[in-house]
Amino acid sequence: MTHFPLTSTLKSSPGTLGRSVLVAIYRKPTVFLGALLILAALAAALFAPYLAPYDPEAFAVGPVLSAPQPGYWFGTDEFGRDMVSRIIWGARETLLVGLLAVSISLGFGLTFGLLAAYLGGWIEKLFMRMLDVLFSFTEILIALACVAILGPSLINATIAVGIAGIPVYGRMTYSLVLVERNKPYIESCRAMGAGHVRIILRHLIPNITPSLIVVGTIGISTAILAASGLSFLGLGAQPPSSEWGAVLAGARDYFSTAPWLLLFPGLAITLVVLGFNLLGDGVRQMLDPKQNK
């Protein structure tokens, strides 16, 4: 579920979206903070082998269950693994899961929503009833059912979160296309003899893309929360993975003896999710003046 609904198609083309993002970062400190958090996570994910002081899965690189201290700034876990290294490597898995899950939701949601809105007729009716049913299932139940079928693993949890998000993006695309479809420029395209494929690929999709990118950015945060939640329950990433939800699940057993183990993975998830929320919402507010009265 996205918590920041759009009221209309965002007034932007793909070209100006990039510029709008930069302007938003420059003008609003919260958006700047969001971009900074995402950049930090991206840097950790891309350069993990160079940034992490130790192998994230190597045992006994330090003392067992040590509190944060110089050399081991986030402490060490029950196997003497360095928490700084685990968090840095975990960024890779966490971001990848978020991106992949949103890609699945967006890919299928876009296809279904676009076809339903553009073609109309019984396809549209069927699509709307399907949405009604899927929305009353709630996302978490869909995700749990998928994991129950596929079995617990990180990739299966990612697929499950992706599938659970399809209705959200389907409905989003559907309402965006519905607005665009009836605009005069589409009508003039048709009058000039453009075919359905051309209208969809050259005109409809480019015009709804900025809105979908913004919604997708916010959606990454929801996907990361859902997937790390599944890992926390033991239904996603399995030990010795350094995915943040899985690390947090392991830390749960040392709740009273080593509370720092709980602090850092949770904080990492919160900050990355906050980053995507702040950036996405900031850009949305700039491009969607209706909500900003």
Next chain:
Amino acid sequence: MQSFLLRRFGVALLTVWVTTIAVALLTRLVPGDPIEIMFAQSAGATREQMLAMQARLGLDRNVVAQYFLYLGNLLQGDFGRTIQGGQPVLPLIMQRLPNTLWLASTALVIASIAGVTLGFFAAYKKGTWVEHVLMTSTVMGISIPPFWLGLILLMVFGMQLGWFPVAGAGWHALVLPAVTLAATNAAIIGRLTRSSMLEVFEQEFMRTAWSKGLPKTTVLSRHALRAGLVPVVSAMGVQFAYMMGGAIVVEYIFSWNGMGTLAVDAILRRDYPLIQGFILVFSVVVVCISLLLDVIYAALDPRIRQGGDS
């Protein structure tokens, strides 16, 4: 109102029907041999037991026959038996259901009160630091993972301060899980209330109310809040569904004896009859309560009550 109710009722029926199909055929979608996967974790399962389970689940027949076998059993109140322990599934779930409902509804009440208060003041104090602080806190509320928040609350208020029990039943043990579950939705309801209140404050009838010289509290509570709450109340059904979903994770953290803990265990042990029962009961409960909340809302809103269709 009739067309609105008919449509809602139709969707509810359709959802329950689709759920029975999805649940009955769930085991067919499992990659590999579902029977072997099910019994992989129970050592010493005999060949006869496996064949009996295969027949019980209708996996030795075609899809249509399997569905009607499952549906027939359901209608007789037979939801199957668990793989491990061989207990009947339905009583096992029904025994846990009240705890989950209790948790979800308490959290919904907390989230609504906190969210409406927060959103109302953010809109009333528009453009001041109050609005900024409140809105920033809602973004935090949406970003913080509930499972982490729960652990932190447990550590601070359960272990360090010792104000609330770390696990157990009863209203005292309910406080921390309910607050954890309510946090995200309080933020969502807060944002919803704020934007709805901002719209209401600009309406003509508000200017009229102010210019009549009514006291401030009357204008704000009788005129503004009542109008501003409409979209919030209409979203109650959706909010409840999210509470039920979120409860699964929260129950696990607080060892709350509800349906969620049972479901997570069942998925880990790949106990398919129990998973099937859980999905079915969960969605029927969510559908029924959402329907009930929508009907109450429709009955209260004159625009729907007097023949309009939303």
